[in-house]
Amino acid sequence: MADEQGQLQRWQGLKQQAINGEMTLDKDTGEALAGECETLLDNLRRRRCEAERWASCPGMAGCRPHRTSRANSRHWRRWTPQTG
Numbered sequence: 001m002a003d004e005q006g007q008l009q010r011w012q013g014l015k016q017q018a019i020n021g022e023m024t025l026d027k028d029t030g031e032a033l034a035g036e037c038e039t040l041l042d043n044l045r046r047r048r049c050e051a052e053r054w055a056s057c058p059g060m061a062g063c064r065p066h067r068t069s070r071a072n073s074r075h076w077r078r079w080t081p082q083t084g
Helices: 002-020 027-055
Strands: 063-066 078-081
Touching: none
Parallel strands: none
Antiparallel strands: 063 078
């Protein structure tokens, strides 16, 4: 229980440092976080472009996402019309 309380206080302290703009990270950690953020932004931009392209497609309501493989099932690859 004391360990959990200590962890809670540590995270609350880190949160407050971040809110106050006082938090610092070592260079490697900062670069790794920046890289992950850039990857997430690239993915969001790509999805937005795909959504904008498909929004202009007549009959969009009759289309559904199609996944290319189970190994990569989290990512949409192409759109195919719904059947049956």
